[in-house]
Amino acid sequence: MDLDSFYAAVEEKRNPSIAGKPIVICVFSGRSSDSGAVATANYKARELGIKAGIPITAAKRLGKENAVFLPNDINYYREVSERIMELIEDECDALEQASIDEAYMDVTQKSRGIWENAQAIAEAIKQKIKEQEGLTCSIGIGPNKLVAKMASKAKKPDGLTIVREQEVAGFLENLDIRKIHGIGGKTAETLNGLGIKTAKQLGNANALALEEKLGKNKARLLQEKARGIDDSPVEQKQAQQISRIGTLKEDTNDREIIFEKIRELAQDMKRKMEKKKVFFRNVGIIAIDTGLETQTRSETMAETDDINIALSSARRLLEKFLDENPGKRLRRVGIRVSNLLYKKEQKSLGDFAQRYFMR
Numbered sequence: 538m539d540l541d542s543f544y545a546a547v548e549e550k551r552n553p554s555i556a557g558k559p560i561v562i563c564v565f566s567g568r569s570s571d572s573g574a575v576a577t578a579n580y581k582a583r584e585l586g587i588k589a590g591i592p593i594t595a596a597k598r599l600g601k602e603n604a605v606f607l608p609n610d611i612n613y614y615r616e617v618s619e620r621i622m623e624l625i626e627d628e629c630d631a632l633e634q635a636s637i638d639e640a641y642m643d644v645t646q647k648s649r650g651i652w653e654n655a656q657a658i659a660e661a662i663k664q665k666i667k668e669q670e671g672l673t674c675s676i677g678i679g680p681n682k683l684v685a686k687m688a689s690k691a692k693k694p695d696g697l698t699i700v701r702e703q704e705v706a707g708f709l710e711n712l713d714i715r716k717i718h719g720i721g722g723k724t725a726e727t728l729n730g731l732g733i734k735t736a737k738q739l740g741n742a743n744a745l746a747l748e749e750k751l752g753k754n755k756a757r758l759l760q761e762k763a764r765g766i767d768d769s770p771v772e773q774k775q776a777q778q779i780s781r782i783g784t785l786k787e788d789t790n791d792r793e794i795i796f797e798k799i800r801e802l803a804q805d806m807k808r809k810m811e812k813k814k815v816f817f818r819n820v821g822i823i824a825i826d827t828g829l830e831t832q833t834r835s836e837t838m839a840e841t842d843d844i845n846i847a848l849s850s851a852r853r854l855l856e857k858f859l860d861e862n863p864g865k866r867l868r869r870v871g872i873r874v875s876n877l878l879y880k881k882e883q884k885s886l887g888d889f890a891q892r893y894f895m896r
């Protein structure tokens with residue numbers, strides 16, 4: 538699953554007044570007012586030739602007066618990303634986040650190995666993301682991670698592409714080698730020089746000739762990829778933290794109102810903690826002020842899974858933060874537990890202790 542023009546789509550959703558316009562997300566370097574590069578652009582802006590990596594000055598020439606240029610707000614994109622990953626985690630056997638806006642999902646069990654079921658799962662995921670976050674994504678379904686990833690790029694935006702085992706060869710036949718992960722402009726040029734343009738040609742190419750140009754390891758790796766071969770598992774990493782962030786009804790420094798919001802967020806976080814069966818050893822608060830500056834405070838404690846302990850810690854941290862920042866009004870707040878311990882580990886520790894003491 539790969540979200541479409543992610544940063545730009547998030548901004549478009551956040552600010553309906555710019556919907557439908559070309560939108561360009563910029564990483565300003567700060568040297569002069571327009572120095573820096575484009576992080577991404579929505580599809581409207583891409584029609585004008587604006588894309589990730591080009592200088593902001595070039596993008597401004599291409600965008601004329603119609604395009605909207607925004608600074609990148611990475612903290613906010615991370616929040617949205619986290620919510621989406623949690624949303625889709627429930628729909629699969631295992632989820633491996635590959636980047637801020639991409640994830641591999643194993644649906645072998647959930648689909649019982651039936652492609653039509655996998656398609657239905659993908660459609661449900663697309664709908665969920667659309668409904669809850671107002672964003673579109675593109676999904677590829679394949680017999681392994683490599684083919685699924687290539688399939689996810691085949692049709693964008695809002696695509697859904699299925700490549701069954703028996704369709705892999707046909708899919709690779711005309712696939713441009715540039716679409717293979719790990720082949721950038723330079724490698725593509727080298728390969729083009731050998732008369733290789735498609736994945737199929739690369740898969741069938743003379744191994745020795747390739748090794749000579751690319752080195753043994755790279756040649757082998759790319760040739761395997763070009764044949765759609767990949768047996769790497771979807772590896773779900775255990776979460777390092779669980780957090781919830783929300784927007785206050787209005788900007789405020791009223792402790793009771795802010796804490797009430799934190800309490801509400803904690804209830805939702807608690808559900809997640811119970812599902813994951815975790816203990817925590819650190820509690821934090823997240824405070825985002827009216828200038829969108831984010832600050833965090835945290836404290837460490839003995840391991841516990843008691844949400845009330847997290848809440849009293851959050852209360853203490855909030856009081857301290859507000860005392861240190863008199864008059865600062867907050868727009869968004871959050872609560873986070875980290876330094877997590879999974880109960881399964883706990884149990885085996887318990888078992889170990891039990892066996893130890895019984896001896």
Ligand code: DCP
Nearest residue numbers: 539540541542543544545576577578589590638
């Ligand atoms: N990104 C960045 N700088 C780059 C490339 C990407 O900051 N040179 C950021 C902005 C993107 C996000 O990473 O929104 C995800 O990268 P993708 O390559 O998936 O690009 P998009 O999601 O923007 O577009 P697409 O619809 O092609 O996936």
Ligand code: CA
Nearest residue numbers: 539540541638
């Ligand atoms: Ca993307």
